[in-house]
Amino acid sequence: MNFMRFRENVTIFIYDNRAIASLVINRLVLLFYLFGAAVLIYYHGYSHSLEKNIMLMWIFRRNLDFFIISFISKLFFSISYKKTVRKKINQFLIVSYLSLELIYYWISGSNLLLDLFSFLDIKDYFSLLQFFFIILFFSTLKETSVRLRAIPLNPAALLAFSFLTLIIIGTILLHLPEMTTTGTISWIDALFTSTSAACVTGLTVVDTGTYFSFKGQVVILCLIFAGGLNMLTIATFIGSLYHKAGSLHAAGVIKGFLDTDQTANLQAILRNVVIYACIIQFAGIWLVYFSWGQEVQFANFTEKFYFSLFHAMSAFNNAGFSLYADNLYHEGIRHQYFMHMAVALLIVIGGLGFLVLQDMFAKKNREDRKRHPWKKLLVNTRLVLYVTAALIITGTVLFFLLEHNNALKDYPLHGKLVASLFQSVTTRTAGFNTVDTSILSSPSIFLFMLLMFIGASPGSTGGGVKTTTFAVALKAAWANLRGKEHVEFFNRNISWVYVNKTYAVLFSAVSLIVLFTFLLLIAEPDFNFKVIFFELISAFGTVGLSLGITPELGSTGKTILVFAMFVGRIGSLTLGLALTRRVIYTKYRYPNARLMIG
Template sequence: MSPTRNKFLNLVNRHPAEVIAASFMLTALLGSLLLITPAAAGKGPVGWVDAFFTATSAVCVTGLITVDTGTQFSPFGQAVILGLIQAGGLGIMTYAVILATLSGRKISLSGRTIMEQSFMPQPQAVIYGLTRIIVLSTLLIEGVGAVLLYLFHPGGGMFAAVFHSISAFCNAGFSLYADNLTRFRGHLGVNLTVTSLIILGGLGFFVIFEVLHHVGSRKRHKLSLHTKLVLSVTIGLLLLGTVVFFVFEYDNLLRNLPLGEQVLASYFQSVTPRTAGFNTVDYGKATGATLLFTILLMFVGASPGSTGGGVKTTSLGVMLALARSKLKGREDVDIFRATISSRAVARTLSVTILASFIIIMSLLAFLWVEIGPRPFTQHNVRVLEYLFEITSAFGTVGLSTGITASLSAFGKLLLCAVMFIGRIGPLTIAHAVGRKYGQGKFRYPEERVMIG
C-alpha cells in the first residue's frame, strides 16, 4: 500500500466527519474548475460563481440552478454534472469505505458510525458487504429507470434518459430541459417512473433491502420499527401532499387541466418537495398557501440513509409521537408498540432545532445580502420566496420560484453555503450528537422550569 493511501485511510479512521465535509467541498471545487473550462461550455462561457454554484448544487444533490443545464453546458459539462450528482447521491464516504475495503483495511468505530447514520440505522451493520450491494443496487435501479424513460420518450435520446434517471434516484432534480419536466405534466409513464425513482431514492437503502427481504422471504420477517416509521410517514405525507396541493391549486395552477392531469400533477408535486426538485408546474405562480406547505415538506425531506436531505421522516414521526405522549401525560415515547429511547428523542430534537436555527439565520443573512439596509416600506420584501429558496437549499430540494438566477453573487454563494450545510449536516450532526463525551465526576442539582 502506498504511503499516500495509508495516510488517507488513517485520516478517515480518525476524523470521518471532517473527511466527508472536506470531500464534498473538494469535489465541488474540482467540479467547478471543470465546468469553467471551454470544453464544458455550451452557448457561451460560464462564470466561476455560476460554475461553483452548479457544482455545489450537483454534489449536494440539490438541483437549484443559476444557468440552464441543457443549453449553457456542453455534453462534457453535463457529464461532469451527472458525475457530481452520482458522487453526492451515494455519498463520498461510501467511496472511502470501498477504498478501505479494497485495501484490506478496517475503518474505525467512528467511521462506521458515520456510515450507519448515512445508510444503515442499525448498529453493528455489516458495512463492507452492504456498501457493495448499495452501489450495485443503485446502478441497477438507475439503469431500469433510464430504460423506461427512454421507452416513454425516445425522442429525448438515451443520454437524457440516463441523466434524468440518475437525477431522480439521487433526488437531485437537475433537468436538461429549460422547463424542467413541465412538458411531461400529462405523461403518465414519465411521471410514474420519475416519482418512483424519487421515492425509492428517498426511502433509504436499509428500508428497501428490508422490504424486499420481507416480501421475498418464505417466512415473513417482522419489519423493524425504523422501516415501519419511514413507510408510514412517507405514505402519509404523499397522501396529504397530494390532497393539499389539489385543494390549494384547483382554481390556480390546475384550473384549465383535465381532472386526471390535475390529480397527476398534484401527486407529482407532493413527491418532489421530498428533496427531489423536479417540477411539472411553475412554482413562481403558485399560491402563498402552496409555497408555505411546500416549505414544510422540504424541511422534513426524505428518510435516513437515503439520497435526500431534510431533517428526515423519522424525525417528524418521533416529534409527533413525543407530542402525543406528552399530551397524554406519558413519559415514554411509543410508536408501533415500541418505546423510542431517550437518546433518539434527544437527537431528534437537537437536529430539528439546529436545522430550524440554521434556516432562520440563513434567511436573515439572505435578506441582508439581497435587500440591504432598506426600510420595509420602501421595498417589496418577498420574505416567503426567500424562505422558500433557503429551505429548498438546506433540504437539498432544488425547487424555486424562479429567483435563483437573479440573485447577487453574494446571494448565490450564501445559498452554496446553505446547500453544503444541508447536505453534510445530517451526517456530521448525528455523529457529533452520538459521540460520547466525558460525563464528568458530578452533576448539578435538578430543578424544574415552567413549560407552556
C-alpha cells in the same frame, strides 16, 4: 549450487524489502494517476489543434507504460506470482495488452488495435485507453489511497470534507472552457452549479440543457451520482477501514450515518448500496425511455437514451436537474403523465433509503420472513413507509384542493391528479416541477415549504430533516402532552437518545434556516421575504424548486445558498459534530432543578 544460493539470496532480499518496495511503488502509481488525470482534464477541458491532440494522446499512452513497470515490480516483490496474478487479474489483463501493444509499437511504429480493426479511428483508440486508465485506477484504489484513519478528523468532519472535495473538483471542471457552449462561466456560477449537483439539490443559475455542453452535462451527472451515494459510501468505507484495523469505532460510524446495527460485514453493506443504486438507475433509464409520449420528438435513439439517462439519474438521486429550460413544465412534456409517474416512482425509491430497500427486498430477509411469519420489517423500515405514504397522500389531496382552479385549471381531471401527486412527491427533495410555480397560491407555497423542510428518509439520496425525525418529534410531543414517559412505535420503545437527537436535528435545522434567511434578506433587499424564505428552504432541504429568483441573485446571495445546500446535504447535526469536540466524560449528574416551561 551457486544458482541455488543466488536464488535464496534473492528470496531473502525480496522478503526483507517487499514492504518498503510496495509503499514506494504505490506512491509512484498515485503520482502517475494524478498526472494522467491532469492530462485528461487538459485534453477534454480545452480546445486543441489536431497536432496537439495527438501529442496529448501520445503523452497519455506513455504514462500508461509506467503501469507495466509497476505491475512487473509488484510481481517481483510478491511471495507467490500465481496468487498475485489471480488477485489482480484485471490489472494483469490490461498490462498484458499494453505490453503487447508497446512491443508492436517499437517494431512497426503504429498502434496494434488501429492496424487490426480498420473501422476504429484515433478517438476510439484513445477512448479505450481512457477506459483502461479508469479500470486500473479503481482496481488499485485500495492500494494507493491514503489511510483515512490516519487523517486527524472525526468521521463527521471527514464526511463534510469529502463533500467539500467533490464540490471543489466539480467547480474546477465546470469552469473549463469546453464545459459550456459559450466557453465561459463565472467562478461563482460554476461553484453554485457544482454544489447544487454534488448536494443533489437542483437549483440552477444557468440553463443546464443549453448553457452547458455535453461534456459539462456529463460532469454534472457524475457529481449527481457521486453526491447521491457519497454519504453512504464514505460512511461505510470509513467503517470498513476501522473494522479491518480492529477498531470498535466502526460500529459508531455505521450507526451514526446509516442508522443500522449491521456492522458484521461492512464491505457487504457498501457493496449492496452500490449494486442497488446501479440496478435501480439502470432500470429507471429504460422506464423513462419507454414512457416518453409520441408528442416528444428526438433526433435519434442516442438522444432519446441520453435524455432518459439524465432524467432517470437526476430523479433517483433526488437532484431535480433537467435538460429542459422549464424543467418538466416544458412545452411538450408538461402533460406527459406516464413519464411524470416514472420520474415520481424513481424519486420515491431514491428517497426511501438503501437500508430500507435492503430490508424489504434482500433475498435473505425475504426468505427469513417467509420461513418465520412472526418476523416483520424493521421498525425503521415500517416507520419510513408509513410516514412517506402519509406525506404523499396528504400533499396530493391538499395540493389538488388548493390549486385545482388555479395552477391546475387547464389540466384534465386525470392530469390534475397526476400533477398533484407529482408535486407532493417532488417537494420532498427532488425539485422537478410539472406546474408553473410562479402562479401558486400562498397556501400552496407554504405546503411546499413544509414538505421541503421534512424531506426524504435517513440513508437516502434526499435531504431535509428526514421523515423519521418528523415522526419521532410528533410522537414525542404527543406522548409528553399525554403524560407518557416513553415514545413508542409498533409496540417498540424508542430510546430517549434518539428523541434527544431528533430535537437536536430540528433545533439545528431551524437555527441555520433562520440565520441563512436573515443573511439572504440583508444581501438581497430587492426581494420580498416569501420568495427569499422559499428559496432558502429549497436550498437547505436540497430540493431545487424555485420561485424564479435564483439566477437573479448576486454573488453574495448565491454564496449564501451554496452554504445552505452544503449544510443541508451533510446534515446540520453532522456539521455540528464536525466542528465541535465530543465530551469525554458524561457519567455524572448535578442535582435536579425546577423550571417553568410553557
